[in-house]
Amino acid sequence: MKIELINGVSRGTLEITARKAADKKVAERILQNEFTAMGLCQGDVVSILVASDIAEKTSEVVVSELNGMCPQHITCLGIFGDVTSVEESLAAIESRFNKK
Template sequence: MKTELINGVSQGTLEIISRKVYDKQIAERILQNEFTAVGLCQGDVMSILVASDIAEKTSEVVVSEITGMCPQHMTCLGVFGDVTSVEESLAAIESRFNKK
């Protein structure tokens, strides 16, 4: 599982992500600058689903799939929230997948 944290996300990046987020309600929240950090997780579908569950159970974050060119394929997981919450969620995800 690959993870990345974007802290203090730029407006252009938020716009790109909002176009790729499957859940349009979350896309709207992204455009309203509701989140100060974005965590990105990339892996196979099973790992993405496990990471999503871990993220939400770890801290107060919102998760959504981020689609690629072909919308039926889940390519990435977005973890949205404040910096501390996103960092905590990514740390828990990394801990789980680094044990393997």
């Protein structure tokens, strides 16, 4: 699984992400600049679902699938929140997938 963290997300990146968010309520929150950090996980569907569950159980974050060119497939997970919460979630995800 590919995992990335963006702190202090730029306005343009927020706009791109909002357009890709499957959950329109999350998209609105992204555009309102509610989040100071964004974690991104890319992998197969099973891995994305497991990562989503880990993220929400680890810290106070909001998750949403981010659609790519084929919106019928979950290709990327966005994890949104404050820097510490997103970092904790990504560390737990990375720990889980590095064990395999």
